Amino acid sequence: MKPLSVRVWRGTSQGAFQAFEVPRHASQTVLDVVTHIQRALDPSLAYRFACRVGMCGSCAMTVNGVARWTCRTHVDKVAQDGALEIAPLAHLPVIRDLVVDMREFFDKWARARGRFQGAQTRREDFARLPPQSAQRVQVDAAIECIGCGVCYSSCDVVAWNPEYLGPAALNRAWTLARDERDTGHVGRLRAVAGDAGCHACHTHMSCSERCPKNIAPTASIAGLKREVAKAALRGEL
């Protein structure tokens, strides 16, 4: 197989793409390519990964212009004429090379009240939730988020409105808004409403298109809009 022509972002917000030639292998992933560059060609390359099997959400990068989880992205699927361009995730400050600062991304989870608030103690019995109940089915559809930031990096509204909480934080809020054990519903709906919250979503659906876990944050955000509207009409907000 012909070697792969790879251009990799070097620097911070200022910087340039550096060209490398990387040998091709069967079933090679984009993360394999980046790892080869760092181990064999330029040990100063900074990038982030942990599990390599699509569980931890730390290796997301922009590959040929599209945010992807690199450990589960095969070179065969994304290389264009044997070429790859690998850049850090968009909409987050670059620390160095392919590593972005995720603080703002996760701070927004906290601002969206992405923390479970319960009323039970450990002395009480387990809550019994029928897996087939309508609410639990909605939670299940959105719960498998690994926090990789692909949706946040793919969302145009995040670029236009830097205060916007973004698809992942709102998706998390939705899983709690549908959790019948949670006691912080009204406060959370207040936190996710308005210009920086669910009402800023334009339903472009880039997040749903690109989520590697096939979650549809757009649907979660639409659910939040409905719940927020109901709460507003009931005078709870």
Next chain:
Amino acid sequence: MARSTLPVRSETLLWIAQRASAALLALCVTVHLATVIYAVQGGLSAAEILARTRGSFGWLAFYSLFVLAVTVHVPIGLRPLLGEWLGWRGRSRDAVLLSFAMLLAVLGMRAVFAVFL
């Protein structure tokens, strides 16, 4: 939220108004276009059209509703556009949009009464 100029409840009520006015507009635009196509195909003259609209409380009510829906829908839709494209949030944006809504209402009702009276 940090840069929202209105309380969360008001933002939400604006969103509800936007959705409700959109539903009304879908109906109004359909009826309006169907009427225009019907009137043109039938070869009605301006005088014949005016003869049907003048004094008709049905058409007055319909087009007043249409103007109301536009007056509500357009400024709320422009609001995020101004915020996202121009970075214009804050009170001045809402004041200008409120004035724009009133302008739409006046111009719209002027047109409605032009064919009613």
